Amino acid sequence: MKRNTGTDDETVRADGATATDWTDEARAPDTSELAGEGLVLGYPATDEPVLDGETVTATPGAVTALVGPNGSGKSTLLKGLANQLEPTDGSVLLDGQDIRSFGTKEMAKKLGLLSQESTSPGSISVEDLVFHGRYPHRGFFETVTAEDERAVDRAIELAGVDHLREREVASLSGGQKQLVWIAMVLAQETDVLLLDEPTTFLDLHHQLEVMEIIETLRDESDITVVVVLHDIEQAARLADRMVALKDGEIHARGTPEEVVTEGLLAEVFEIDAAVERTERGPRIEPIRARHDDDEPDAVHERPPRMEADE
Numbered sequence: 001m002k003r004n005t006g007t008d009d010e011t012v013r014a015d016g017a018t019a020t021d022w023t024d025e026a027r028a029p030d031t032s033e034l035a036g037e038g039l040v041l042g043y044p045a046t047d048e049p050v051l052d053g054e055t056v057t058a059t060p061g062a063v064t065a066l067v068g069p070n071g072s073g074k075s076t077l078l079k080g081l082a083n084q085l086e087p088t089d090g091s092v093l094l095d096g097q098d099i100r101s102f103g104t105k106e107m108a109k110k111l112g113l114l115s116q117e118s119t120s121p122g123s124i125s126v127e128d129l130v131f132h133g134r135y136p137h138r139g140f141f142e143t144v145t146a147e148d149e150r151a152v153d154r155a156i157e158l159a160g161v162d163h164l165r166e167r168e169v170a171s172l173s174g175g176q177k178q179l180v181w182i183a184m185v186l187a188q189e190t191d192v193l194l195l196d197e198p199t200t201f202l203d204l205h206h207q208l209e210v211m212e213i214i215e216t217l218r219d220e221s222d223i224t225v226v227v228v229l230h231d232i233e234q235a236a237r238l239a240d241r242m243v244a245l246k247d248g249e250i251h252a253r254g255t256p257e258e259v260v261t262e263g264l265l266a267e268v269f270e271i272d273a274a275v276e277r278t279e280r281g282p283r284i285e286p287i288r289a290r291h292d293d294d295e296p297d298a299v300h301e302r303p304p305r306m307e308a309d310e
Contacts (some may be wrong), residue, residue: 003288005149007050009034011295016061016268018299019275022280024073029086031060031093031191031222031223031224032060032063032094032110032191032192032224033057033058033060033093033094033095033096033224034057034058034081034092034093034094034111034192034224034226035055035056035057035058035092035093036054036055036056036057036077036080036081036087036091036092036093037055037090037091037092037093038053038054038055038089038090038091039053039054039055039056039077039080039087039089039090039091039092040052040053040079040087040088040089040090041073041076041077041079041085041087041088042076042088043076043085047125049064049088049248050060050073050076050078050250051073051077051080051230051249052248052249053089054077054248054249054250055090056077056243056250057079057254058081058192058224058226059224059240060222060224060242061218061222061223061243062218062224062225062239063214063215063218063225063226063227063239063240063241064224064225064226064227064239064240064241064242064243065226065227065228065235065236065239065241065242065243066078066226066227066228066229066242066243066245067229067235067242067243067244067245067259068083068229068244068245068246068268068269069230069233069268069269071247072245072246072247072248072268073247073248073249073281074228074245075196075197075228076248078194078196078226078228079091079115079196081180081194081226082109082111082115082194082198083099083100084113084115085154086100094110094111096112096191099111103295104134105135105136105264107192108135108136108188109137109188109189109190110190110191111138111190111191111192111193111194112133112186112188112190112193112194113185113193113194113195113196114181114182114185114193114194114195114196114198115196116195116196116200118181121169123170124168124169125163125165125166125167125168125169125171126156126164126165126166126167126168126172126180126183127152127156127165127166127274128262129169129180129184130152130155130156130180130184130187131144131148131152131179131181131187132184132187133151133152133155133183133184133185133186133187133188134148134151134152134187134188136188137151137189151187151189152187152197154160154186154187155183155184155186155187156183157183158183158213158216158217159179159180159183159213160179160185160187160213161176161179161180161183162179163177174201174202174206174219175202175203175205175206175209178198178202178206178210179209179213181212182195182198182210182213186213186217190223191222191223191224192224192225192226193223193224193225193226194218194225194226194227195214195225195227195228196228197228197229197230198210198214198227199211199229199230199231199234200230205215205304207234211234211237211238214227214237218240221266223255227239232260232269232284233260233281233282233283233284234262235256236256236259236281236282237256237280237281239256240255240261241253241254241255242254242255242260243259244259244264244268245266245268246268251264251267251268252268254262256281256282257277257281257282260272260281260282260284262275262276263275265284266290270288270289270290271286271288271289272287272288272289272290273285273286276288
């Protein structure tokens with residue numbers, strides 16, 4: 001909710017504390033850094049690794065977007081960073097400490113993951129599901145504390161699902177469920193948040209809601225966010241840093257302006273496109289799909305615009 005201070009609006013939570021206040025309460029003063037060094041990642045069913053010796057660092061306190069075509073290895077990389085997929089070689093470091101050295105609960109206090117495989121009992125209420133995000137902070141027999149309730153209220157408010165609090169999860173639309181899952185991860189109050197294609201299969205309204213949540217986290221907290229996004233233009237609008245992958249290799253990394261170029265779109269995404277710089281980030285106009293017999297530096301003109309008869 002908003003409070004008018006007479007100058008700028010300031011975000012306030014239910015107990016009257018400002019966004020700055022609650023950030024200081026919930027998180028350590030230093031922003032966490034997550035890095036993968038020389039990662040070799042694969043699956044038992046495959047002979048060759050999906051990623052073979054890649055290194056990536058999530059910029060502390062910023063949003064880093066992993067982008068690339070289908071099968072490029074971006075979700076595999078995210079699973080490796082989340083300790084969901086053990087590397088054959090290399091290591092994942094959280095604040096300089098090997099992620100495998102953390103206990104399960106200790107890890108869940110530091111790193112939250114929203115995967116594409118999230119499932120829950122259909123009869124559970126939205127509020128009860130979000131409370132599950134508090135499990136790292138509670139003992140097995142401990143009752144809900146006032147701190148738990150405040151964290152859940154904050155998460156539900158930030159995700160914009162307060163009006164769904166008493167609804168059963170099974171009764172929600174796909175977009176509503178995604179927002180509820182995000183609320184549950186936010187209730188963990190972690191220093192690092194990993195999101196695997198959180199806007200996939202959502203309508204435009206819910207896509208924008210998810211992006212607004214991520215933007216709010218970046219602007220009002222010290223959380224480090226890594227997000228896999230299918231839509232490169234959406235990623236460029238949202239992210240502070242981008243990492244572009246193809247065939248398990250990192251082809252480019254940097255700011256959206258540095259990464260989203262016509263050359264990269266041709267090389268990584270195999271499309272000819274025009275890139276326009278705007279205040280909201282690079283805007284992409286796809287022109288045509290590229291094929292194996294195209295010249296490497298071939299430039300294709302835009303198709304002529306059809307004008308209405310006068």
